[in-house]
Amino acid sequence: MTVDTVTRAGGTPDEEQPWRELGLREEEYGRIREILGRRPTTAELAMYSVMWSEHCSYKSSKVHLRRFGDLPRSEALLVGMGENAGVVDVGDGYAVTFKVESHNHPSYVEPYQGAATGVGGIVRDILTMGARPVAVMDSLRFGRADAPDTARVLPGVVAGVGGYGNCLGLPNIGGELLFDDCYIGNPLVNALCVGVMKHADVRLAKAEGVGNKVVLFGARTGGDGIGGVSVLASETFDADGPAKRPSVQVGDPFTEKLLIEACLEIFAADLVTGIQDLGGAGLSCATSELAAAGSGGMRIDLDTVPLRDSTLTAAEILMSESQERMCAIVEPGKVEEFLAVCRKWDVLATVIGEVTDGDRLLIDWHGERIVDVPPRTVALDGPVYERPMARPADLDALQAAVPPAESTDLRADWLALVGSPDGCDKSWVTEQYDRYVQGNTVLAQPEDAGVVRIDETSNRGIALALDGNARFARLDPYTGAQLNLAEAYRNVAVSGAVPLAVTNCLNFGSPEEPEVMWQFAEAVRGLADGCRALGLPVTGGNVSLYNQTGDVPINPTPVIGVLGVHADVRQRVRGGWTTAGETLLLLGESRPEFGGSAWASVVHGHLGGLPPRLDLDAERALGGLLASLAADGLVSSAHDLSDGGLAQALTESALRYGVGATVSVDGDPTAALFGESVARAVVTTADAAAVLAAAQAAGVPVTELGTTGGDALVVEGLLELPLDELHTAWSTTLPTLFDTPEAVVGSVPAGAVPTS
Amino acid sequence: MRIGVVTFPGSLDDVDAARAVRLAGGEAVPLWHADDDLGAVDAVVLPGGFSYGDYLRAGAIAARQPLVRAVVDRARAGMPVLGICNGFQVLCEAGLLPGALTRNSHLHFRNRDQGLRVERADTAWTSSYATGQTIVVPVKNGEGRYVGADADLDALEGEGRVVVRYVGGNPNGSSRDIAGVTSADGRVVGLMPHPEHAVEDLTGPSTDGLGFFTSVLQGAVSA
Numbered sequence: 001m002t003v004d005t006v007t008r009a010g011g012t013p014d015e016e017q018p019w020r021e022l023g024l025r026e027e028e029y030g031r032i033r034e035i036l037g038r039r040p041t042t043a044e045l046a047m048y049s050v051m052w053s054e055h056c057s058y059k060s061s062k063v064h065l066r067r068f069g070d071l072p073r074s075e076a077l078l079v080g081m082g083e084n085a086g087v088v089d090v091g092d093g094y095a096v097t098f099k100v101e102s103h104n105h106p107s108y109v110e111p112y113q114g115a116a117t118g119v120g121g122i123v124r125d126i127l128t129m130g131a132r133p134v135a136v137m138d139s140l141r142f143g144r145a146d147a148p149d150t151a152r153v154l155p156g157v158v159a160g161v162g163g164y165g166n167c168l169g170l171p172n173i174g175g176e177l178l179f180d181d182c183y184i185g186n187p188l189v190n191a192l193c194v195g196v197m198k199h200a201d202v203r204l205a206k207a208e209g210v211g212n213k214v215v216l217f218g219a220r221t222g223g224d225g226i227g228g229v230s231v232l233a234s235e236t237f238d239a240d241g242p243a244k245r246p247s248v249q250v251g252d253p254f255t256e257k258l259l260i261e262a263c264l265e266i267f268a269a270d271l272v273t274g275i276q277d278l279g280g281a282g283l284s285c286a287t288s289e290l291a292a293a294g295s296g297g298m299r300i301d302l303d304t305v306p307l308r309d310s311t312l313t314a315a316e317i318l319m320s321e322s323q324e325r326m327c328a329i330v331e332p333g334k335v336e337e338f339l340a341v342c343r344k345w346d347v348l349a350t351v352i353g354e355v356t357d358g359d360r361l362l363i364d365w366h367g368e369r370i371v372d373v374p375p376r377t378v379a380l381d382g383p384v385y386e387r388p389m390a391r392p393a394d395l396d397a398l399q400a401a402v403p404p405a406e407s408t409d410l411r412a413d414w415l416a417l418v419g420s421p422d423g424c425d426k427s428w429v430t431e432q433y434d435r436y437v438q439g440n441t442v443l444a445q446p447e448d449a450g451v452v453r454i455d456e457t458s459n460r461g462i463a464l465a466l467d468g469n470a471r472f473a474r475l476d477p478y479t480g481a482q483l484n485l486a487e488a489y490r491n492v493a494v495s496g497a498v499p500l501a502v503t504n505c506l507n508f509g510s511p512e513e514p515e516v517m518w519q520f521a522e523a524v525r526g527l528a529d530g531c532r533a534l535g536l537p538v539t540g541g542n543v544s545l546y547n548q549t550g551d552v553p554i555n556p557t558p559v560i561g562v563l564g565v566h567a568d569v570r571q572r573v574r575g576g577w578t579t580a581g582e583t584l585l586l587l588g589e590s591r592p593e594f595g596g597s598a599w600a601s602v603v604h605g606h607l608g609g610l611p612p613r614l615d616l617d618a619e620r621a622l623g624g625l626l627a628s629l630a631a632d633g634l635v636s637s638a639h640d641l642s643d644g645g646l647a648q649a650l651t652e653s654a655l656r657y658g659v660g661a662t663v664s665v666d667g668d669p670t671a672a673l674f675g676e677s678v679a680r681a682v683v684t685t686a687d688a689a690a691v692l693a694a695a696q697a698a699g700v701p702v703t704e705l706g707t708t709g710g711d712a713l714v715v716e717g718l719l720e721l722p723l724d725e726l727h728t729a730w731s732t733t734l735p736t737l738f739d740t741p742e743a744v745v746g747s748v749p750a751g752a753v754p755t756s
Numbered sequence: 757m758r759i760g761v762v763t764f765p766g767s768l769d770d771v772d773a774a775r776a777v778r779l780a781g782g783e784a785v786p787l788w789h790a791d792d793d794l795g796a797v798d799a800v801v802l803p804g805g806f807s808y809g810d811y812l813r814a815g816a817i818a819a820r821q822p823l824v825r826a827v828v829d830r831a832r833a834g835m836p837v838l839g840i841c842n843g844f845q846v847l848c849e850a851g852l853l854p855g856a857l858t859r860n861s862h863l864h865f866r867n868r869d870q871g872l873r874v875e876r877a878d879t880a881w882t883s884s885y886a887t888g889q890t891i892v893v894p895v896k897n898g899e900g901r902y903v904g905a906d907a908d909l910d911a912l913e914g915e916g917r918v919v920v921r922y923v924g925g926n927p928n929g930s931s932r933d934i935a936g937v938t939s940a941d942g943r944v945v946g947l948m949p950h951p952e953h954a955v956e957d958l959t960g961p962s963t964d965g966l967g968f969f970t971s972v973l974q975g976a977v978s979a
Binding site: 159162163166167168169252253254255257258345346427430431432433434435436437438439440441442453456459569570739 | 765766768769771772775804805806808809811862864865866867868894896898950952953955956958959960
């Protein structure tokens with residue numbers, strides 16, 4: 001087979017090239033020819049096609065994401081957007097890096113591997129910054145819980161998230177599991193990883209120093225995941241399209257665990273000048289991004305790349321998304337020591353090239369030059385589109401469709417709500433995740449926020465929450481994005497932490513649909529405005545577009561992550577009631593707000609009206625109050641009110657340790673129990689007078705609800721729910737839907753997936 | 757007292773086991789799987805995790821490493837050895853303990869706070885407990901279903917070598933609710949649940965697990 005060299009490309013300008021099949025548009029192909037002054041070689045075309053894909057280039061979202069960069073500079077932000085993950089200062093010399101990434105399309109095609117490699121990818125992003133990964137979270141959305149395809153996708157996704165994270169020794173400390181018809185052909189699998197390091201240990205993805213070596217280490221390169229980003233992540237699924245399974249990568253968490261330990265030892269010995277993980281677009285991405293971020297060029301000898309499959313072509317090697325690989329820039333004098341650390345951990349490491357003083361990325365194959373490009377044009381100067389936008393034509397009608405506001409059977413509605421797939425006990429999922437490993441998990445699911453200790457001596461720690469209510473965002477994406485931010489902020493605050501920084505994973509439909517683009521732009525504008533109001537920086541994020549089946553997009557789903565700091569994790573506040581005889585207080589103001597509520601959805605199958613009124617000043621006041629109550633040890637539990645309102649929150653707090661309560665509510669009982677007004681939390685205390693005084697000083701309204709105790713939830717004059725009955729309604733939903741009968745033991749080949 | 761904690765490629769709960777040793781008042785000595793010799797340690801903990809990815813059978817490759825052969829030799833001479841989760845699997849694969857750990861009957865990885873009844877309070881690792889005492893420690897595994905031939909299980913029971921048993925629900929389908937067993941001399945103990953994750957109020961469901969580590973330390977003092 002003839003190798004398509006740079007020389008040959010110069011001499012055959014009219015040769016037909018498969019740019020369309022690789023996902024490029026005609027004008028994009030034209031621009032590549034213009035940049036190079038000739039047609040690209042096959043290998044160059046492969047590189048540009050993956051790097052200019054929506055997934056890698058953010059070509060549709062870039063113009064909107066600039067809003068995050070316009071936020072006021074935060075003193076806590078050590079490394080901002082643009083690197084693999086943002087880094088924030090959490091005090092005592094510690095820095096924390098955290099990020100969410102989507103692996104939606106691969107998880108639909110191949111649930112186990114799609115989800116597993118989603119976890120693997122985000123963990124490598126965190127590792128690349130120089131941090132030890134300390135925890136993961138997952139935010140999952142599936143189609144209707146009883147739909148046949150959900151039974152195919154959900155168990156595999158959950159097992160994949162668990163299988164990979166468990167095998168890496170990373171505790172899973174929380175997340176979300178929600179269901180909606182709109183995700184039936186397009187589930188969302190968003191994974192978060194958080195890592196910790198000292199300030200001085202931050203690493204950047206940059207190739208500096210002429211003569212420094214480029215070292216590829218980790219797994220061998222195989223044929224899996226070729227074109228994953230361009231084919232899978234950047235296109236809409238068609239019902240009659242070809243099977244896309246070969247585009248999904250296959251994960252090996254054991255190799256990744258070794259890679260983590262080797263990297264941390266390499267960082268500690270100061271053996272690298274720059275480092276980048278190989279994720280989407282594989283070597284194309286790593287080499288062009290490293291070179292583009294540095295001041296020189298780079299030369300790579302592709303024949304030295306260790307292969308799993310010797311028949312791969314040069315273009316395939318460049319596009320492969322084989323997992324568990326990293327690329328480092330190492331000074332010549334440190335290469336031997338670098339390779340020795342890799343040998344100790346049984347990690348394969350190979351010098352594949354060096355940093356040059358030119359400004360070109362040069363790649364050779366079988367002794368001939370097959371790539372000669374300016375790296376910036378591949379990595380940074382991709383196309384940027386100002387896509388047309390249009391407010392959805394149905395939005396006025398949707399907002400005008402005011403939801404019902406009166407329950408005809410409070411007791412039945414309550415049980416339906418807490419037994420619904422969104423409101424029910426998630427243990428069936430979370431029991432598949434290791435939450436104890438590393439021994440620093442202070443709070444994990446079902447708590448509102450995950451809390452991890454980062455220093456065993458000072459007890460400094462961090463809190464994290466992920467929230468993404470898509471019903472609110474469907475009704476009003478600008479407000480919806482801010483409501484999600486507010487909920488994550490509140491979830492971190494109820495644990496007693498001080499919120500510090502924000503990340504996001506923006507899941508939307510096709511950017512080529514003006515109505516989707518409008519939703520996206522509105523959500524970004526909302527998130528930026530919300531962060532400005534709360535005084536929090538956006539440290540980075542991920543955009544996932546083309547989440548639709550045919551021409552039906554998913555509800556806009558901006559998943560927002562908030563990181564908070566605990567000066568002393570021993571002061572963390574839990575969500576469950578442990579003690580009878582304590583006073584139950586509701587913080588914040590309740591209004592009859594049902595637009596986009598869980599009650600309207602579960603009981604009435606209704607989505608319409610406007611989402612609850614946003615009040616970020618009230619969120620800030622509540623957050624400050626919760627932090628001071630925790631620091632002063634004045635509350636023994638705190639739980640935020642969100643989906644399902646007071647009924648859901650009381651249920652979760654009571655069932656946690658089996659302690660009931662007797663409460664009374666004023667005014668309209670439907671609004672009091674099921675309304676979803678924001679900036680609210682329920683706390684229990686043995687010193688009600690002190691909490692009331694603190695709330696008054698903070699300007700937070702307080703309502704006395706009642707007293708903990710007994711084996712039922714009693715709402716005086718309205719209803720009584722024995723905890724046993726409540727527990728049955730709450731806990732049987734997921735096992736009934738998804739449990740595997742024991743009779744199938746032995747039908748899965750041993751060793752097919754790591755499990756112990 | 758010096759307690760060695762072995763790290764294999766893929767070990768995950770090694771830092772936790774070392775922390776538990778320290779909290780109990782002992783000195784934790786890191787041991788590397790590729791070393792030949794245990795050095796001056798008085799006891800050894802084989803921690804949880806996925807040694808070598810558990811891609812063959814859980815614990816099978818680790819059981820054949822030089823360091824584990826050294827552990828086996830010293831154990832036969834009476835050195836206390838505790839295998840937790842993957843460490844229990846290694847001890848069974850190495851022939852120090854009877855039986856085998858197979859895939860959970862429900863096929864899922866399962867992590868929950870688990871009740872255990874201490875059946876034997878006179879082994880090297882359980883002397884801090886009272887016989888019949890109920891404790892709560894986390895369990896987390898995918899291949900934790902303890903199995904053995906009926907006759908062998910009868911013999912184990914007859915010899916009183918079941919150390920801990922699941923109560924309040926069996927998390928993985930183990931035969932006769934067996935959570936952990938011991939060697940004939942009571943010096944080697946293996947169990948699937950994780951006592952090292954129940955050593956601090958802040959991070960565990962209880963501090964009930966600390967007793968495994970204080971037991972071996974007290975044993976050394978009284979010996």
